[in-house]
Amino acid sequence: MLPPSRDLLRLFFSIGLYFGDLSVLNVVVMEQEAFFEEAFFTGRNIGRAVQWCKDREGNVIEVRVQGVWRESGEHFRGKGRLLEAYSGFLSSYIAVLLESGKRGGDWVRKGSVVTVGGPRSKCDVQALNLVFRNYLKRDTSQMEFFDANHFASALRWLRRNILLRRVVGKVEGVWSRSGANFMGEGEVIAVEGGVRGFFVLELKRGRVGGEELEEGSLVSIGSNPLVINHLASFLKGSASSLNLVLKRGAEALRFIALKTGGSSILKSRGATILRSSVTKLSNYLSSLRGSFPIARSVGRPDVVVSKMLFKPKQARAELVDGYVLKVRGLTVSYGKNVVLRNVTFSLREGEILGIVGESGSGKTTCMKALIGELTPDAGEVTICGFPPSDKDSVAPLIGYVPQDLSRMYDNFTPMENIVYFGRQYGIPEDELIKRGKRILKDLEIFTKGNEKVGSLSGGEKRRVSIAIALVHYPRILFLDEPTSGLDLVRRHELWSYLEKINRTYGTTLVVITHYPSEADYCDKVAVFMKNKGFIDFGTPKELVAKLPGSGYAIGLVLEEDEPEAEELIKSTEGVSYVFRIGPYYKVLVGVEDGGAVLRKILSRLSSRGIKVYKVEPRVEVNFEDYFRYLTGTGKET
Incomplete structure (x- = not known):
């Protein structure tokens, strides 16, 4: 039974979408020379789509998206390569590096990164339908994608990598001084870690709104300052609260020891060490409470990032004539x-x-x-x-x-x-x-x-x-x-x-x-x-075709292994070369009329009483035969 065509499968999928009782379809498809796994999901099943991608992590996956561009409400269609499949407590999404995309009547720039989520998500695209193709090939691109919520992870990745190799990045976000959209790419030349960390991009190309930035400009990339200030307040409050708990805990232990007659315990070496450690920790927390480094005003970066794509920089490999x-x-x-x-x-x-x-x-x-x-x-x-x-x-x-x-x-x-x-x-x-x-x-x-x-x-x-x-x-x-x-x-x-x-x-x-x-x-x-x-x-076939017979031979199987048969076959007019394995012979013929040569061989064998069990007028010669011909393991006639 032949597998159903993809057009028929898509028809079933569309019918399921219409009636609402089919939201996921997974098939294996073979096309001429391509073999791939294909899966269909609706937007409301983005979580299952993400899990499907995670189960195939490390493979190159092509994505086709149909949905709505969240900011404008325009219809969106696009195709590209999966960068990331993220599943969190509150949301799931995929990030796609676009090969082509259209928002309403406008084309989206090739190489743009879009995030795709469910119908009510805050991603760039709210998906209606998703199609994934897994070609069963490993992803060796070494690209790493991060969104604004994972900026700290991005900094950690950059700090590990920038010490070992050069890294180029593509960044999207908001220009903090004007609020205009920013897109830029270039080499990462510096990274500053910590809660209010940032990295510096030396631009190869960049744009703020409709204005092009000068090549070689240095741009600092950071996260949202409001998030940083909230985190600073939280950490400051946590330090103050923990310090108070330690002090009150120490006073309570001292009171209990005195009331229960355990004052000698307070003078023991262990108690002295514990008391010293608590005092040091308390003093440290007090210093944080009074002068927490991020509690002061935070300088704004040039760009408040929304999306980042990084890749190790390598010498450009040019293929000579392909x-x-x-x-x-x-x-x-x-x-x-x-x-x-x-x-x-x-x-x-x-x-x-x-x-x-x-x-x-x-x-x-x-x-x-x-x-x-x-x-x-x-x-x-x-x-x-x-x-x-x-x-x-x-x-x-x-x-x-x-x-x-x-x-x-x-x-x-x-x-x-x-x-x-x-x-x-x-x-x-x-x-x-x-x-x-x-x-x-x-x-x-x-x-x-x-x-x-x-x-x-x-x-x-x-x-x-x-x-x-x-x-x-x-x-x-x-x-x-x-x-x-x-x-x-x-x-x-x-x-x-x-x-x-x-x-x-x-x-x-x-x-x-x-x-x-x-x-x-x-x-x-x-x-x-x-x-x-x-x-x-x-190619093996091209090389074998250079032999007499253009890659084909006459095959003979004798009823018994007769030693004199080999010499009879070799000495037959029109025979160029003979390969022998026991009673089986492959005969290379150097003339066009192979049939005439075969009749001569059979006649000569018959005259000596040598019986032929099987005749194959046209058998393929393999590369082993070709190599034996070159090395002369048989004798050429």
């Missing part, structure tokens, strides 16, 4: 020995490249040149537009999984290794732990997160090594022989995890392997041979 990795004419030699000559290939973002070849064919040398561990004699390599020598720009863009697992610390747990190595990228420890948990779950090794690495199996250690290389969300992940030493089942299992990383994180993979069969997992393959270096590049 390629994330581009290699042209790469040549590497050790002394007078030329190891690689004229290596040329390109890789688009999201593709998997297999570097396939025998041991000693130059595969690892090629990878070292790609990641900047050695300098080539000639040629050019660019990673997202940067040469590997530009370490500051390239380091955040790549991850490297070495073949040698001893680079990890065996006496550390997987999580401790992730945090230790992740710090070099300037990521706060709490963020590393959060990412580490998510990656270990995706690699199905989360339950081993607190065991020592030395106690894990070889396959588990390999997955930990991958998690370490993935924690900073690189654009390209380089892996040196990750399946080396694993049996066939474990190799397939590891490749299933690599495919999952490629699919869910969108990470481009470059994988070295000496197993030709693993080319089947790759979008592109670079072929290397011992004593020859780089041979060819293309």
Whole structure:
């Protein structure tokens, strides 16, 4: 039975809205090459919508909104990316980074952040209908959203991050001197914590009402002063009340001790220490009561914030002609020995490249040149537009999984290794732990997160090594022989995890392997041979199509394994190459009339009394066959 179309599902949803008995619908949809989960909610079910998003935290979720713009009452439609799903005691809402939106007859600026709540909420948009799409891909954007109610949390996040890396922000609020709306973006250059804390934004662009602000202007961003003054009064009153309670409590204890004949207790060492501590605390509270730092007049910031969106600043990665990795004419030699000559290939973002070849064919040398561990004699390599020598720009863009697992610390747990190595990228420890948990779950090794690495199996250690290389969300992940030493089942299992990383994180993979069969997992393959270096590049299908027969062969299965049959087939006119596994033969034909060649082969076998059990006039040749052809494991005729 075919699944219902989305149009039909939306019709059911609309009917349910009309009659009021259907408010949530969750479906899984497949479209040509897209696979995603789709959910429909009404505005009055915003709480359930928020919970749906929280259950899928860490994934990229697309949101479509239909509702009312609260300030003007105009109809609103918009589409964008989910930034935050918040559920509180009194309200629930989502924050959306708009790709497109229309309020009444006016378009809302792309890149604006809108908050979406229920029909009676105080958010930007009061939702009527919501549609969510979860494409099952991990969110590696590193964006953090905060609203005005969570300004203190925003300051804490900024103080942790600004010491380790540069942070850019997008802010919306009110210009305190005029009350006009403010929108601005730029780099955060200073943060002041505390109850009346603020941060300073160096503007790249900004606008107050209809007036543009000068680029490079410094703007202080704070929270509502009224909130600060109320909090100051509350804390001041709390300090005064607690001080009074301490004093009266101490007097009551003294009175009880004297009345019950326990005056000796008051002279004990413990009582002396307690009395000293209470006195110090009382004096401290008295000082707060008299000169509480925020009880004085509070200076207004330039902007009273309503929404904030932050992201670590990175060097801008430019794709050369749409390629994330581009290699042209790469040549590497050790002394007078030329190891690689004229290596040329390109890789688009999201593709998997297999570097396939025998041991000693130059595969690892090629990878070292790609990641900047050695300098080539000639040629050019660019990673997202940067040469590997530009370490500051390239380091955040790549991850490297070495073949040698001893680079990890065996006496550390997987999580401790992730945090230790992740710090070099300037990521706060709490963020590393959060990412580490998510990656270990995706690699199905989360339950081993607190065991020592030395106690894990070889396959588990390999997955930990991958998690370490993935924690900073690189654009390209380089892996040196990750399946080396694993049996066939474990190799397939590891490749299933690599495919999952490629699919869910969108990470481009470059994988070295000496197993030709693993080319089947790759979008592109670079072929290397011992004593020859780089041979060819293309998709597995393109490379196989270069063989005689253009990727197809004649298949023969003999009733018995006859040793002389191989020589008879090879010596038949029109036969270019023969692959043999026991009584099964694949015959490459170098002429167009394969049928005529097949009849000759059958005639010659029959004349020698060799019986053929099965004939397949046209079978596909795989990449293993291609590699055997190159290495000459059979004899070419």
